[in-house]
Amino acid sequence: MKIHGNKKIRHNDLDVYRISFEPGMGIYHTSKLFPKEETYSLTDQIRRSSRSVSGNLAEAWRKRRYEKAFIAKLSDAEGEAAETQTWLEYAHACEYIDK
Template sequence: MEIYKASKTFPPDEKYSLTDQIRRSSRAVYANLSYEWRKRRYKGVFIYKLTDAAQEAAETKTCHIDKTTFARLDESYEHISAMRPTMAKKADAFCH
């Protein structure tokens, strides 16, 4: 929701490029995490979707938002991102 609010401040001429892209990539992070959790019985899919979620999050970070918003959102991103390698290494604990 914060990404959506931040994207409302983008210039109107960026509506179909930058604005649309940051909204799609931010939604894709959660979609991939949800998908990998549902498919966790398949270790390969689990790890693959963790990687996809990280890629979408990185793409979202590259978009243009102010420094204050970026700092707040980046803290959340780093917290979630820090869990990904451990989850991938210990996929057997999550996959069943």
């Protein structure tokens, strides 16, 4: 693990992790307002994919010594971000959220 001064750098110290975590929490709180009939479709999907972005970034940080695994996890994070964007487009089209 890299050490900055006397402090080890953890995944939650990374800007990219914090930047991905905050929207994931925002999506969670916003999705509480979605209709009940969306619970097992849109709500679950958007929460899962938005949380997976920061989850995959955390895994990538732990696997950074192994280039292929690191890149694969970053690719997974990017894919989950794209999926989240798609679910947000659906939520907007269904008029559950504003643009």
